[in-house]
Amino acid sequence: MAEPPAKRRRLSGAAGESTRSPGPASLTRSISPPARRRAAVAATTPATAAAAAPLSPAPLxxxxxxxxxxxxxxxxxxxxxxxxxxxxxSLHDLLGDPLISECWEFNYLHDVGFLMGHFDEDTRSLVKVHIVHGFWKREDPSRLMLHEEASQYKNVTLHTAYMPEMFGTHHSKMLILFRHDDTAQVIIHTANMIAKDWTNMTNAVWQSPPLPLAKDSSPGQPDAPLGSGAKFKADLLSYLRAYNTKRDVCKPMVEQLAKYDFFAxxxxxxxxxxxxxxxxxxxxxxxxxxxxxxxxxxxxxxxxxxxxxxxxxxxxxxxxxxxxxxxxxxxxxxxxxxxxxxxxxxxxxxxxxxxxxxxxxxxxxxxxxxxxxxxxxxxxxxxxxxxxxxxxxxxxxxxxxxxxxxxxxxxxxxxxxxxxxxxxxxxxxxxxxxxxxxxxxxxxxxxxxxxxxxxxxxxxxxxxxxxxxxxxxxxxxxxxxxxxxxxxxxxxxxxxxxxxxxxxxxxxxxxxxxxxxxxxxxxxxxxxxxxYGPGEKPWVATAEYKEPDWMGQTWSSWGT
CATH class of the missing domain: 3.30.870.10 (Endonuclease Chain A)
Incomplete structure (x- = not known):
């Protein structure tokens, strides 16, 4: 189930969010599998050595x-x-590269200022930023707020996803990046593009390695082996083309992405x-x-x-x-x-x-x-x-x-x-x-x-x-x-x-x-x-909880 639009919540105490500190730089390491036959040697940091070390010496x-x-x-x-x-x-690790020339951001919830704040400060005004959302009703408060936020940035363009099902949501979470060094990258993750999700909640990320330009533009190979780069490319382009069923949402981007090599x-x-x-x-x-x-x-x-x-x-x-x-x-x-x-x-x-x-x-x-x-x-x-x-x-x-x-x-x-x-x-x-x-x-x-x-x-x-x-x-x-x-x-x-x-x-x-x-x-x-033990129940966001949390707050929802 998709997260419902943000609703008014009443907390007994203040719960402000502070600006997160930047995380470790990590774009230099690809987490997609290495190229064929390339050896990978394990390395541990002092912080992780205890968790990673075997209890007894391993054979050679x-x-x-x-x-x-x-x-x-x-x-x-x-x-x-x-x-x-x-x-x-961190989000800055993903978006802070000054070589990023264009970013397509697909998500359910968006905070435009938060997103823009994680690009390199010297180049963020030059990055072509495209935001794909699912707020198709013109009077939707979330849509109106998104348009107001985006209007403050000349380099931000909004795109409304094709939404044929009344109870459906645009819940995908993905970044597609193009760089000035003729590489592209696909990042699939689990966080909304809001501060809350990137601050103190557990989320995760899958990153493709840098994708070089291919010798020949190709839509991928739909009948290629499952798990291969060629099959992944074909399925990803098929997914992106679905946005263009009724109108042009991201057709030029799809054509551009088809020019890159997904072999790795x-x-x-x-x-x-x-x-x-x-x-x-x-x-x-x-x-x-x-x-x-x-x-x-x-x-x-x-x-x-x-x-x-x-x-x-x-x-x-x-x-x-x-x-x-x-x-x-x-x-x-x-x-x-x-x-x-x-x-x-x-x-x-x-x-x-x-x-x-x-x-x-x-x-x-x-x-x-x-x-x-x-x-x-x-x-x-x-x-x-x-x-x-x-x-x-x-x-x-x-x-x-x-x-x-x-x-x-x-x-x-x-x-x-x-x-x-x-x-x-x-x-x-x-x-x-x-x-x-x-x-x-x-x-x-x-x-x-x-x-x-x-x-x-x-x-x-x-x-x-x-x-x-x-x-x-x-x-x-x-x-x-x-x-x-x-x-x-x-x-x-x-x-x-x-x-x-x-x-x-x-x-x-x-x-x-x-x-x-x-x-x-x-x-x-x-x-x-x-x-769960006897009588235990799952958390329900629309319920009322009078027992204080560790910060002394209680929880009630209204207008739901």
């Missing part, structure tokens, strides 16, 4: 293992210590475009919503045996009085596999409770970006079928109980973000070898609008909203069938022996005699997960 073969940093990077958190921000990326990109685009889309087997057709995820996972190699998918979101829409859509459409697509003999994975859903919001860095103010409802009879039924799979964001809640499962086999792991409330959205499949089969970073929450409904006997996907994400798996990132992916905590780079602690504790850690490439995946939440 492991010390020489090819290590690949996480393709997803967390965003910096203003009020956390430096150690928790190791390898994190590794990953699969999983996006949603509003409308009714046939679910086809033609490899040249880009699929959308649940059909895109289902099709992609049919090509992703999996470990045999049991597995579990941990879904972590910041919003859950009204899904219905039964779990039919959740199980038969969303969970079924996330269960898709190239190994049909594998049992269906178990599922967990991470969503914060009021207690976790109260104790977050911004207290109740964080809750304005996190949404679900449990007021109506139908929503109460939804809560009952979700309760068995609900898990806490922070695993230090007094009422929580150990959730068990494959993710818990990794033992105690501290991501360092339990007080930074989640706006990030991740879908991760853990296997019985304490490794990760695949991971998705996306703007899509748990909602029919985002993933679509199965219509016309499941021969069509009916999607309402714009969403975008990137699916990755170890083989495609390392260009090696022997590659493994492991979760990393407090650092982007995995230790050479995979998960030494889990191994020494007999919890199914990665085999120490495995010498194939090792890919890290930055996990934003702590392990082991905790299930």
């Amino acid at each position: 073969s492991l010390q020489q293992r090819k290590l690949i940093p996480s393709p997803f990077r967390l965003t910096t958190i203003r009020d956390l210590p430096d150690a928790a921000n190791a390898d994190a990326v 990109v590794r990953g699969s685009l999983v996006a949603s475009v509003p409308g009714r889309h046939a679910v086809e087997d033609d490899p040249s057709v880009t699929r959308w919503g649940w059909a895109a995820m289902k099709h992609a996972l049919r090509s992703v190699p999996l470990e045999s045996g049991e597995s579990e998918v941990v879904v972590q979101v910041s919003s859950i829409a009204t899904l219905g009085g039964t779990d039919a859509w959740l199980q038969r459409t969303l969970f079924a697509s996330l269960s898709s596999s190239s190994h049909k003999q594998n049992p269906r994975p178990g599922f967990k859903v991470i969503f914060p409770t009021p207690d976790e919001i109260r104790r977050s860095l911004d207290g109740y103010a964080s809750g304005g970006s996190i949404h679900t409802k449990i007021q109506s009879a139908q929503q109460q039924k939804q809560l009952e079928y979700l309760r068995p799979v609900f898990c806490h964001w922070a695993n230090d809640t007094p009422g929580g109980v150990d959730a068990g499962g494959l993710s818990s086999q990794l033992g105690a792991r501290d991501a360092g973000h339990k007080r930074a409330a989640p706006h990030i959205k991740t879908y991760i499949r853990y296997n019985s070898s304490s490794c990760i089969d695949w991971a998705l970073l996306t703007s899509a929450n748990i909602s029919k609008q985002a993933w679509g409904e199965a219509a016309n006997g499941a021969r069509e996907a009916r999607v309402s909203s714009w969403e975008i994400g990137v699916l990755v798996w170890p083989e495609v990132l390392a260009d090696d069938k022997e590659a493994k992916m492991v979760g990393t905590f407090g650092t982007d780079t995995p230790p050479a022996d995979g998960d030494a602690k889990a191994d020494t504790e007999g919890k199914g850690g990665l085999a120490r005699d495995t010498s194939g490439p090792l890919v890290g995946l930055r996990i934003p939440y702590n392990l082991p997960l905790q299930r």
Whole structure:
């Protein structure tokens, strides 16, 4: 479910936002997979050495293992210590390059002044900035405010996305950058373009490497292997062309982007475009919503045996009085596999409770970006079928109980973000070898609008909203069938022996005699997960909470 437009909230105390400090410079390191056959050597900083170091010396073969940093990077958190921000990326890191000549910014919520403030101060007035939004009603207050803000900058142009579905939103979060050195870059992330999301809330970013100009302009190869740069390019251009269905929104930009070489990109685009889309087997057709995820996972190699998918979101829409859509459409697509003999994975859903919001860095103010409802009879039924799979964001809640499962086999792991409330959205499949089969970073929450409904006997996907994400798996990132992916905590780079602690504790850690490439995946939440205890409920932004948060504030909403 998309975040609803900002509504008036009443806090018992003031909750102002201060200007964030600039984060570490990091554009010099590409987090997309390295070029083929290029070795990657792990390096740790003093702040992350303790988290990354193995508990016992690794064999020489492991010390020489090819290590690949996480393709997803967390965003910096203003009020956390430096150690928790190791390898994190700030908005200034993404936009502060003085060589940027043009920026296309796709999002749901926009603060034009905030966006412009993160370009290089000497060149920001020269950057051609295009903002794509979904406020199609001319009288929409959000649209009127956006136009007023943009009018203060001569180099800012607004574009309204094509919105054919009444209840859909333009929820995609993406930056497309062009530079004076004839390179381009695609950045897909989870944060609204507002200060709140880039300050004290957990979000994440996927960056393409710098894309050079291609020898020949090409629309990509729709039938290229899934995970290849050629396929990614074809699907991204197909997504962008969908904006131009009724009018020219970004046609010149699409033509410009087609001139760049995506060879170094590794990953699969999983996006949603509003409308009714046939679910086809033609490899040249880009699929959308649940059909895109289902099709992609049919090509992703999996470990045999049991597995579990941990879904972590910041919003859950009204899904219905039964779990039919959740199980038969969303969970079924996330269960898709190239190994049909594998049992269906178990599922967990991470969503914060009021207690976790109260104790977050911004207290109740964080809750304005996190949404679900449990007021109506139908929503109460939804809560009952979700309760068995609900898990806490922070695993230090007094009422929580150990959730068990494959993710818990990794033992105690501290991501360092339990007080930074989640706006990030991740879908991760853990296997019985304490490794990760695949991971998705996306703007899509748990909602029919985002993933679509199965219509016309499941021969069509009916999607309402714009969403975008990137699916990755170890083989495609390392260009090696022997590659493994492991979760990393407090650092982007995995230790050479995979998960030494889990191994020494007999919890199914990665085999120490495995010498194939090792890919890290930055996990934003702590392990082991905790299930909701009896009587616990998810945070509801439209409810009233009289118990003060850690800053002494209470929460009530009105005008909703």
